[in-house]
Amino acid sequence: MDAPATKRVIIQIVTLLYILLFIYAATAKLLDLENFTVQLGQSPLLSAFASWVGYAVIAAEFLIAALLIFPKTRLAGLFAAFGLMVMFTAYIYIILNYSEFVPCSCGGILEKLGWKEHLVFNIIFVILAASAVLLHCPGADVKTALNSKGLAAVLILLSILSCCLVVALFISSEKIIHYSNTLTRRFPHWPAVKKNETDLKLNSYYLAGVSKDKIYLGNSTAPLVMTVLDTSLKQKEVFRIGLDKTNYPFKALKTAVEEPYFFIADGTVPVIFRGNINDWKAKMLLQGGFFFSQAVPVDSTTLIMRNHKPKTGEMVIGKVSLARHGAAVQNPSLLQKQIDGIFDTDGYLKYSSGLHSLVYLYAYRNGFTVADTTLNLIKRGNTIDTFGHAKLQIVNVASHAQRKMAAPPVIVNRQCAVSGNLLFVNSGIMGRYDSEEMWEKHASIIDLYNLSDGSYLFSFYIYNVKGARLKEFAVSGNMLYALIGDYVVSYKLGSTITDAYQQSGKIQNQ
Known part of the structure; x- marks a missing residue:
């Protein structure tokens, strides 16, 4: 199999994995919306915004899956998938390292995974999305695509913005929960x-x-x-x-x-x-x-x-x-x-x-x-x-x-x-x-x-x-x-x- 064919296969595999992941995850959350919202409400990071973050995540996952299905919007979908997965990864990293407590469950599709295992899973999908974006450049082989400064710069900027958004939500939520709370409770594990x-x-x-x-x-x-x-x-x-x-x-x-x-x-x-x-x-x-x-x-x-x-x-x-x-x-x-x-x-x-x-x-x-x-x-x-x-x-x-x-x-x-x-x-x-x-x-x-x-x-x-x-x-x-x-x-x-x-x-x- 020549290099262009290999590139297309890799992109198709990554795209299919993300479509399956997002459709399944969004559907599971939608079918158990009350429990998903409760889990967000007890999150140390997003408690104050649980009422709308849950809907926003579900909508984003369905939308990105739709973008990935069609060839004309696939590159935009890959960028969006990369950004969203970076946000999920940053969320778990902050939970594990900067949160006052670690909740009992991460929730969602991978509820039975531990937080560290979930972090590894997310990092793998971040790498897959970045690879697919770099390989998606028309007429580029694998070597030149990986050396593409333009695409790499966009990915880095998108990573920074995604992390900043999660951090901003975390800081705002902390201030609201601690000082301007509207009856949203947090339950640490075995206090x-x-x-x-x-x-x-x-x-x-x-x-x-x-x-x-x-x-x-x-x-x-x-x-x-x-x-x-x-x-x-x-x-x-x-x-x-x-x-x-x-x-x-x-x-x-x-x-x-x-x-x-x-x-x-x-x-x-x-x-x-x-x-x-x-x-x-x-x-x-x-x-x-x-x-x-x-x-x-x-x-x-x-x-x-x-x-x-x-x-x-x-x-x-x-x-x-x-x-x-x-x-x-x-x-x-x-x-x-x-x-x-x-x-x-x-x-x-x-x-x-x-x-x-x-x-x-x-x-x-x-x-x-x-x-x-x-x-x-x-x-x-x-x-x-x-x-x-x-x-x-x-x-x-x-x-x-x-x-x-x-x-x-x-x-x-x-x-x-x-x-x-x-x-x-x-x-x-x-x-x-x-x-x-x-x-x-x-x-x-x-x-x-x-x-x-x-x-x-x-x-x-x-x-x-x-x-x-x-x-x-x-x-x-x-x-x-x-x-x-x-x-x-x-x-x-x-x-x-x-x-x-x-x-x-x-x-x-x-």
Whole structure:
């Protein structure tokens, strides 16, 4: 076979391979479009553009295949095939070398191939397309075609442009996902692994505190009983809390442990007791003052609180010092009123000892507030959903002098935990590309945020136990402890999460 015939055979073989590849790949994606879009939505590179990138890739593959079929447009098709395959190759290279995590699957036609094998496959097809373009030059033999500076320059320029486009999409997507997200989640591979679980036989427990080697469980139906578990959840001790004064109309006694002390409080009286975990006996250190619905220890003598204004009942963040005989301060501007200052400001008050800051996450809107221990605002941030305004229907019941919700509210954030500079949020809103079956039947989603700059990092699952969903959780270092139905469950956090901890303890001011 002479050189021109050999050249034509090579071009035809490469063309046929690309036609088969693109038609098969585009058809497979189109038939499973929802799954393909979900995979793009969870990609570390293209999450923000998944809604249109999926359609664009499918259209491009069909169009290029059509160009390759006809001799008059074949050269243009080969150039386009080369450029698209360079983009696919650059995408995988960035995933493997610069992405925050590597997804479980590459998706598409070669879903069962690993990422490195897929990279090799793409490089081979890039070489095939480049060879076909060089050999396509009319009247050129193999040697002169390979030395064609013009075609080589076009291929190099096309490679640079293709790589630049992928890099630009990556940088833009990263900025949108981390700081301007519209509820597109990322799920790294195994960020948290379940370790142990124990059946508590009751669902009335709550997390009173966690430390390096202990989990403290209070009980809403037995408020003066403390159950202590080791981190394996196997060894259990039960203690009876003793109060030096009990002649109060307690309605909501709740315990919080900050080793070696514990605090037990009832904001409806209001009273605060403090004791030592060595004997579980507590003395009353504060009686009277502001009514409160949440109290979180900062240190042995200071608690931050969610207080209620006497006349209106509106919520406000305050601080009380037990060392100064209950001296209290408040900052009414920390919580932002939208409707009534009561329901619309409902949420979860936490304290980060690593940042020496309090964090307040709203339940019915996508906001959180960070302040220092003197109650000065540091920053305001947002979770990744779009509920900037609480969706509540509130009515006044004049006969009972009460305000009530007229319809079930849209719960945006169900629960949260803080550890160091990380905010863990159990979201109440399903994401754009989340699995509906996983959301409804199998697991709860935890979204992770960096409090230092307010950015969203990624998400992971906490799985249901015997059909029960996550009720409450706490994080200590590389361990997460969750109450799910009657069970307490522990998860070990992987390096994807622990590497996000920062040692500086600084927050960027808003």
